[in-house]
Amino acid sequence: xxxxxxxxxxxxxTYQIIILHACSPLINLRTKIENNYLISVIVPVHxxxxxxxxxxxxxxxxxxxxxxxxxxxxxxxxxxxxxxxEYASMDTRVKVIHxxxxxxxxxxNAGIDMASA
Numbered sequence: 818x819x820x821x822x823x824x825x826x827x828x829x830x831t832y833q834i835i836i837l838h839a840c841s842p843l844i845n846l847r848t849k850i851e852n853n854y855l856i857s858v859i860v861p862v863h864x865x866x867x868x869x870x871x872x873x874x875x876x877x878x879x880x881x882x883x884x885x886x887x888x889x890x891x892x893x894x895x896x897x898x899x900x901x902x903e904y905a906s907m908d909t910r911v912k913v914i915h916x917x918x919x920x921x922x923x924x925x926n927a928g929i930d931m932a933s934a
Contacts, residue, residue: 855883855884855885855933856881856883856884856885857884857885857887857928857932857933858876858884858885858886858887859887859889859925859928859929859932860872860873860876860886860887860888860889860928861889861891861921861924861925861928862888862889862890862891862893862897862898862901862924863890863891863892863893863897863919863921863924864893864894864895864897865893865895865897866893866895866896866897866900869897869900869901870900873886873888873900873904873911877904877908877910877911882910884910885910885911885912885932885933886904886908886910886911886912887912887913887914887928887931887932888901888904888905888911888912888913888914889913889914889916889924889925889927889928890913890914890915890916891916891918891919891920891921891923891924892916892917892918892919898915901913901915912931914927914928914931
């Protein structure tokens with residue numbers, strides 16, 4: 818079971834992409850995910866340092882380990898960028914994109930472009 822955030826988007830073909838928005842109300846999503854899938858979890862990040870560690874740890878601690886976590890930083894000024902880089906250096910599943918524009922749609926699309934799932 819994946820538990821985190823509102824606005825979760827799935828593409829069900831031969832892969833799945835999940836987009837999470839930090840700071841959204843929590844919901845429970847129950848879905849059966851087989852271990853043969855590679856899942857890309859895309860997290861747009863903009864000034865969410867107070868919640869970001871909890872979000873990333875929640876994703877990292879899922880029972881399914883065959884995932885990649887793509888953190889897309891949107892010009893954060895509160896230290897969120899540094900938290901993203903810290904997790905990328907300690908977990909090979911975490912990838913970071915630092916954007917030069919602050920736009921949620923651009924962040925989602927940049928994460929999808931980078932996703933290998």
